[in-house]
Amino acid sequence: MKITGLKTFAVNAKMRTWVFVKIDTDQAGLYGWGEGSLEWKTRAVVGALKDFEAMLIGEDPRNIEHLYQKMYRQSFWALGVIGMSAISAIEQALWDIKGKVLSVPVFELLGGKVRDRVRMYTHLGGGDMKAVYETFSVEPLIELANNVINNGYTALKVVFVPYSKTIDGQNKVRRFADMFGKLREAVGQDIDIMVDFHGRTTPAMAIQYINTIEEFHPFFCEEPVRPENIDSIKLVTEKTKAPIATGERHVSIYQYKEIFEKNAVHVIQPDLCHCGGLWAAKKIAAMAEVYNMGVAPHNPLGPVANAVALHFALSTPNFLIQEDMLTDVPWRWDVVETEITSENGYWKVPTKPGLGIDINEKEAKKYPFKQEIIHSNSIRDDDNAILDW
Structure with a gap:
């Protein structure tokens, strides 16, 4: 062959x-x-x-x-x-x-299934980039969160951390804490809420932000600082009580080495479309298991990535929860032919050989490449300096 x-x-x-x-x-x-x-x-x-x-x-x-x-x-x-x-x-x-x-399904080749279903979470606003990254007012935040819950999810992620300078004033910290508190009150105690900091802050600001929402029990706080400096991430982990996650912007098993050696976080987030694929992700997860870390793979991507993530999750003992972006475009399931289904915030176990998907090439060609919107162009301070988005 x-x-x-x-x-x-x-x-x-x-x-x-x-x-x-x-x-x-x-x-x-x-x-x-x-x-x-x-x-x-x-x-x-x-x-x-x-x-x-x-x-x-x-x-x-x-x-x-x-x-x-x-x-x-x-x-x-x-x-x-x-x-x-x-x-x-x-x-x-x-x-x-x-x-x-x-x-056989791919998960059978990765050691077989260790669970019977896979818990999922999603973002606010589906494929609306501004809803995902720029919901900074309480009313639309709660409305979008309720839409997610009404679709069966028991966990959601928010990205309303202010765009921050190296040090910012108390107004941003108080506004952030107020939004999280009102969101928690609106959705109740049974919904898990993750906060994606998107690398927007420094350790000094991330520690302040996270400590103000400790009482509301975030499921985890993701990428509180830019990922290049593991000591900075570790500092945030040491100075806060909420679980800290990182890893979506780390590629290859070698870039995870320092994270593990320094016990820098509680949760790692390899992206199976960037870290080397399924077997590399399994190696990363095995290293994380030694350090008692959970694995919550990053995946706001397409339908093949969803299938890959499902097989990984089914076969990985320290898997925690899976990100998805299933409502980005209404024709998502026209492009891919699959038996993979979800119910009440969980993916079901597939039975078809391989990944259990096939691309409808004719449908895929209806949506050819065009330049994506460069969202980060608009992320500036009031003096026009560039900020992390």
């Missing part, structure tokens, strides 16, 4: 562009799908996927780890998020092929 080619599909989905890859083989009707969607780097990822094609032609697609090592190590230059997103997409497609060859 040999790989004969690679095709890419860039599908504009309003808030993001989904980057799908199809790996073809010399066996009639046998192919695999993967996803490497990366915000505002679509053309770069598509180019990287085509660059890797020459390494794959003629290889046996069942030798997944071998091909991962070939792409990673023989690239020579250290791979950043663009190269790792391309590898992740290819690696996922290889698992899809292997599951089809063996006539």
Whole structure:
């Protein structure tokens, strides 16, 4: 069995562009799908996927780890998020092929299921970028949160942390705490609320923000500071009582090493479309397990990424909860053919071989790539200085 080619599909989905890859083989009707969607780097990822094609032609697609090592190590230059997103997409497609060859769902190849359903959470506003990232008033915040709950979710994520300077005044801290308190009052004690800081703050500000909402018991506070400095993240963890999470912007197992060695957080968030794919994520999760850390994968991406995340969650003991973005565009399920379904905030166990999905290429081509909105262009201080979004 040999790989004969690679095709890419860039599908504009309003808030993001989904980057799908199809790996073809010399066996009639046998192919695999993967996803490497990366915000505002679509053309770069598509180019990287085509660059890797020459390494794959003629290889046996069942030798997944071998091909991962070939792409990673023989690239020579250290791979950043663009190269790792391309590898992740290819690696996922290889698992899809292997599951089809063996006539089993992918999670059976990853150790089998350790749970019977997978808990999900989502963001406010679905595919409306401003609703997700700029809901800074109480009334729309509560309305959007209730919409999420009415769709069956028992957990949701909010991103109303103020855009912050190195040090900001008490007004922002008080306004943030007031919004969280009113949200908690509105949704009750049975709904878990995660706060995505989106790397907008420094340790000095993150500690103040988190300590003011301690009484409302956030499920976790995500990426309180930019991810490059692990000591800064660890400082926030040490000075606050709420669980702290990070990891969506770390790629490869090597970038997680310092997080584990320093016990820097309580929850890690690898993105299976950026960290190297399913097997790399399983390695990261295994390291996290040694340090008693939970795993809550990052995934606001497309339908192939959802399928991949489901197989990971079903087979990973220290999995915690799964992010999704299922309401970004109304035609999401026209592009993908799948048996994967959800009920009351949980994904059900799939039974089809491989990842259990197929892309309707005709439908996908109805939404060709176009330049995404660069949301971060508008994130400025009152003196026009650039802030983290």
